[in-house]
Amino acid sequence: MIKAVSFDFYNTLVRFWPPLEEIQQAACHELGLTVREDAITRGYAVADVLFNRENEDRPLSERSDEDRLEFFGRYEQLILETAGVSVSLDLAKRVWKMAMTVPKDFVPFNDAVPALKQLKEAGYKVGVITNLRRDLDELCRRVGLAPYLDFTVGSEEVGMEKPHPPIFMAALKRVGAEPQEVVHVGDQLRSDVMGAQGVGMQAVLIDRNGYGPEAVDCPTIASLSELVKLLECLNQA
Template sequence: MMPLTKLLSRTVSSCFSSSNGRPFAMAAKALQHCRYSSAAAQVAESETEALKDYADYRRSLYGHITHKALLVDAVGTLVLPSQPMAQIYRTIGEKYGVEYSEDEILHRYRRAYSQPWGKSRLRYVNDGRPFWQYIVSYSTGCSDSQYFEELYNYYMTDKAWHLCDPEAEKVFNALRKSGVKLAVVSNFDTRLRPVLRALNCENWFDAVAVSAEVAAEKPNPTIFLKACELLGVNPEDAVHVGDDRRNDVWGARDAGCDAWLWGSDVHSFKEVAQRIGVQV
């Protein structure tokens, strides 16, 4: 690879020998690019060093681990829908007269879901049926009660969901053996527990904090504080992992917890465990 000084020298020389009348501009642009690249590398190196220093500081508090507890978001982090929502709404709805296309169902779903839920400050209260009846009816144009029940019950089964990380069980077992407590923290109705049981993962966790039961939805700090209370740890002892920057990262930090963004800060539960200081 050519040394940077020689590369710059050749670039500048070629600029001055060019006939386009803009030698100085070309040379300046090359030099500026190198400065930006160097600055970006220095920032990345500084961030890496800061993370290492922070991890070392946490381990000085707790021994070989950085946190006493791991809080995990459900949908988008622990579990994922097995089929697109609009496809399921359309497929189940055909025998009930649903005629909207999947694209139209998705568009109407997003519009309905983004609107304030006027009957409550919470979307999910207890089993969440009133909220979901509104969503399904608006999304599909079908208010048939049998259709709603079939769709509602489908999302309590292992057909509807699958684990995001196939190594999750092995990682969580290793974390618990190392003394790290685990909890699910989710904006969900009371169907979350049946979903976890259907996926055979409820016993992986020491606690489950569901917004419908806590009466607080992320990013409200209350739900994170409740999870810490259930685990018997202080908020500063816990790290939360989730895929939504606002709900998961900002909400957890407002509660006093550490937080990592799934898909950005961490990409697998094995990586989460390694950052905590547990080898899998």
């Protein structure tokens, strides 16, 4: 019986505002590049796999400014190449640096708060597991998610990031449940799905734009509004 649901934070419960696609498109325009917003969305889906793999191997927060710029240049290059625009590494770095000057903040997806409310009303414990190195409780309060959360676990407090087991084990301890009693929902195959499954938790992949991996060993949803019904099915299986 499922007792609790944990969520990844960025790209699962919240997104950036202004949207990254708009920021990227504007930066590209300033530098003489033309790219469609929907193509940038696909570019991010591909580049984020690289981001998570690199961050898992060696956290970007622990790298020098020079190393981070080198990585994000390659990250930007992959975004644009996937979007159909080939650029040099130097130009990719210029696009990235220009995009990063735009002020932005987190805002919940439209389906986030309604889904959290539904889960709480259905009796589930609800929480967040994230690799963001921020004051997570304050961040959740600021974006309006805190009233619906029973626990939060961030990589900064644990000292390890998803998909490594310690961050998931810390969440299980926090919620007081066995691994098979918890479902983790996230947008990344390796850090969310495989990480959760690695400690015995169930996993759900959220693929909002249809650009996720084609074959995954878990249920896939396009919106958090599908989650309560899915959990009912999992409990009956």
